[in-house]
Amino acid sequence: MKLTRRESIIINKLKQNPNGLSGNKLAKILKVSTKTIQNDIRGINCFFDEQIKESSNRGYVLIVDEINPNLFSYEEDISSRNNQILEKILLKNSEYNYSDLANSLNVSESNLQLWIKECNDFLLKYSLKINRSKGYVFLSGKEINKRKLINHMIHDELNSNIYKDNEVLKYYDKINEDELLKVLNDFLENERLRIAPYYQTSIYLNLLSVFERIINKLQIETADIKVLKSSAEYKLALELCSYVSSKYTISIIESEVYFIASLFVGQLKDEKIDSSIYVSTSFVEKVDSLLLKTFNHYMLNSKYNDFCKCQL
Known part of the structure; x- marks a missing residue:
């Protein structure tokens, strides 16, 4: 046992x-x-x-x-250990005294060295690495890869596709979540656009983590992303950046606008479009039936209707 x-x-x-x-x-x-x-x-x-x-x-x-x-x-709870270490040196955005880090995690310094080695094995797929110098540890690598890692950590922690602001807010110290999402939703309403419900969680978390990094003066220098300035995605990104820039008195470089716009590519739908034209009711019912059978077979704990019911 x-x-x-x-x-x-x-x-x-x-x-x-x-x-x-x-x-x-x-x-x-x-x-x-x-x-x-x-x-x-x-x-x-x-x-x-x-x-x-x-x-x-x-x-x-x-x-x-x-x-x-x-x-x-x-x-061996390696995933949990990795998250504990990364929350200290990534989410708090600072280098950490090695001895203090060991104490905060209730482990010996020698065990912490092993934990960091395991963590670095995990970080390889993000092209990131925890380095140690002069008694301090810090995370080295590109900002864009750190953002991918943060998003992974948050989704792993929440263990759900259902957006719950009371559990996610601990990851964001500075950004005002309600105000940011109001800017987003106001734009969508004015432009008569929508984001499919099953993509909303991912987009919200991405937005919050990106703007939290920007407010902490951690911006990506370049973004090889092609988004037309005339597109709704770019206009929405510009609207969000204008709000954050004014609210927190910071300058946001253009590469960030393109990066944020890329989060919306393929996600903004015209609310007038009737999805039933492309997907029949019978098809949706078949998908729901298959999903429900899968849930029952594996005895999953989630409430099926809230978690995975097919929505258009």
Whole structure:
């Protein structure tokens, strides 16, 4: 029987707090989303026969105190470790003292060295690398690749295609999410355009991460992207950049406008177009039926209608 390191910490924290801990409190302690905590609790209860109960006024409560997570071997939770390291030196956008980083992760400096090696193996596909110099660690590589990595981390953390602002906001310290999305939605309404619901999450997260980087003065110098200035994509990007530039008193270079415009390529649809002209109702019903069978076969936990029902 195996536990992840994070699951073991959850058990120990609940043992230390017999009156219970809320999901939000555990999420803050472990620096993950509440959805991740829910998934971990579910995994623990599979091992220990539902020994962690959820109370509306107490949060999560450990029913028996005899559980000793140290008796169980750890499953290598490399993805979680990678995210913990990268949140420190990438999302916070700074180099990190090596000793302080080890302390913040509750590991020895020698173990941290192994963790960083594993993390660098993962970072190869992004052409990024964690380097160490004069007692500090930092992430080296192109800004555009760092943005791809951040987007991957956020999607991995949320573990869902359903946009939940209460879980995503921890990744953005400066950008005003509501105002930015209002600029986006106002433009779409004025131009009579729409973004398909199943693409909205990806676009929102991309936009937020890009503008957070821009506000932190991390702009891409060049972008080999071809988008016509007369296109709706470019005009929308320009509108968003104008808002951010005015709101945060920063200058946004043209390559960023093109980069942001590229996020919308193929995603802006004329709201007047009736999709049933191209996709029949019977086809949609067949796709829904196949998806539902797949969900049932693999006993997935997500609510099918919210998560994956075919939408046009």
